[in-house]
Amino acid sequence: MSKVYIALQDNDESRYIAEAIEEDNDGCSVIHQPAMIRIEREGKLVINRESVEEKMGRDWDVQELHINLVTIGGNVDESDDYFALEWNQ
Amino acid sequence: MTIEIKTDAMEPIRHTYDHIARRFGDKPASRYQEASYDVEATINHHYKPLWAPDKLINDPSWTAVKMNDWHDLKDPRQFYYGTYVQARAKLQDVTESNYAFFDKRNLGARLPESVRDETLKCLLPLRFAEGAANMNNMYCASRAVSLIVRQAFVYAAMDRLGTAQYVSRIGLLLDGNSAETLVAAKQDWMEAPQWQPMRHHLEDVMALTDWFETFIAQGVLMDHYTYSVMFQAWDESISAQGGGDIAMLLEFMQEWFKDASRWDASALKVVIAESDQNKTLVNGWLDTWRDRARAAVKVVAETTSMDVEAAFVAADADLDKRLKKAGI
Numbered sequence: 001m002s003k004v005y006i007a008l009q010d011n012d013e014s015r016y017i018a019e020a021i022e023e024d025n026d027g028c029s030v031i032h033q034p035a036m037i038r039i040e041r042e043g044k045l046v047i048n049r050e051s052v053e054e055k056m057g058r059d060w061d062v063q064e065l066h067i068n069l070v071t072i073g074g075n076v077d078e079s080d081d082y083f084a085l086e087w088n089q
Numbered sequence: 090m091t092i093e094i095k096t097d098a099m100e101p102i103r104h105t106y107d108h109i110a111r112r113f114g115d116k117p118a119s120r121y122q123e124a125s126y127d128v129e130a131t132i133n134h135h136y137k138p139l140w141a142p143d144k145l146i147n148d149p150s151w152t153a154v155k156m157n158d159w160h161d162l163k164d165p166r167q168f169y170y171g172t173y174v175q176a177r178a179k180l181q182d183v184t185e186s187n188y189a190f191f192d193k194r195n196l197g198a199r200l201p202e203s204v205r206d207e208t209l210k211c212l213l214p215l216r217f218a219e220g221a222a223n224m225n226n227m228y229c230a231s232r233a234v235s236l237i238v239r240q241a242f243v244y245a246a247m248d249r250l251g252t253a254q255y256v257s258r259i260g261l262l263l264d265g266n267s268a269e270t271l272v273a274a275k276q277d278w279m280e281a282p283q284w285q286p287m288r289h290h291l292e293d294v295m296a297l298t299d300w301f302e303t304f305i306a307q308g309v310l311m312d313h314y315t316y317s318v319m320f321q322a323w324d325e326s327i328s329a330q331g332g333g334d335i336a337m338l339l340e341f342m343q344e345w346f347k348d349a350s351r352w353d354a355s356a357l358k359v360v361i362a363e364s365d366q367n368k369t370l371v372n373g374w375l376d377t378w379r380d381r382a383r384a385a386v387k388v389v390a391e392t393t394s395m396d397v398e399a400a401f402v403a404a405d406a407d408l409d410k411r412l413k414k415a416g417i
Contacts, residue, residue, distance in 0.1 A: 010117075012119065012120060015117055015119060016119070033098060034096060034098050034099070054165075056167070057121075057164070057165050057166045057167035057168075058166065058167075058176075
């Protein structure tokens, strides 16, 4: 199976998001590139609103993800509570 | 000729300050971490506080609560100066426009007489309670250890000054800037029998030396009852009588309380989880102050038109739930 990935601009906000992703997705690899954080994982990646809110210490709308989003790979499944990437079989 | 663009990743020599890296590992740290952790001097103090000869500067013995590391009381809102100011500026923008709207439309003039009277009698004297809360929070900030804890109290103290000002402005909106409502409110605070238990409670809290007890008596108990009864239940009651315009002016207090409760709850939880000894201490303080705080607010609530019993049932249940969550 191929990897899904997401890349975020490396800034104060994305660091919390990356931390939340790292915690919620066992075995994902976080690659710090110049000005960008790339996160990859075999199969599936999930960003949960609750985890990000806990890291940031404030309310967070999943759509705010787009402010810092550089690129994604995978089919998107999103709701008010999460944003998930997965290759449809 | 072809030009080949090549990127070259340069690893920064260090990701954060050494003292932050020792705590969290050498990776990019958040602003909150960099601004808050291990900033205070803990050894080699140049001066002793001459006003307390048996203590050192930043002395943990100002409270009987023992923590291995006071830095464990992380603020869930992650407020350092920058984020705190931004958050409050946002809240204040909304509040200012509410007050401006109230003033521009002269909404004070169409308030029912009974609501206006209640506002003057039951809300305005709270500006002095807010002043006391400011002092009590400042005391906690001055005696606590670690910037993590201190800054949360300083921000709370500043917020209380802000709230006192907003309450005063409600008076000014209703008396056409003559300030006569504020003079009357001072009189009530000093002399009216319904305000004396609250004044007594707050002044006793000012005289405490253990700052964590101050925090329990003020932040955890008094604020809980004042805000859930006087700013929330009362607000609903006057809204039902056509005083919804006043409710617009209380939005700041309600939002603030929601925000402050997050810090109160998390600080309490960490301290209780640390040791049984802490838990016993906190329990003792809750027993000492809870009924007094409750009774003090109740006397005031009884002079209003709200359903006092229902308000206190809700406030008690809410407090029990919060304390249970914190581990009591």
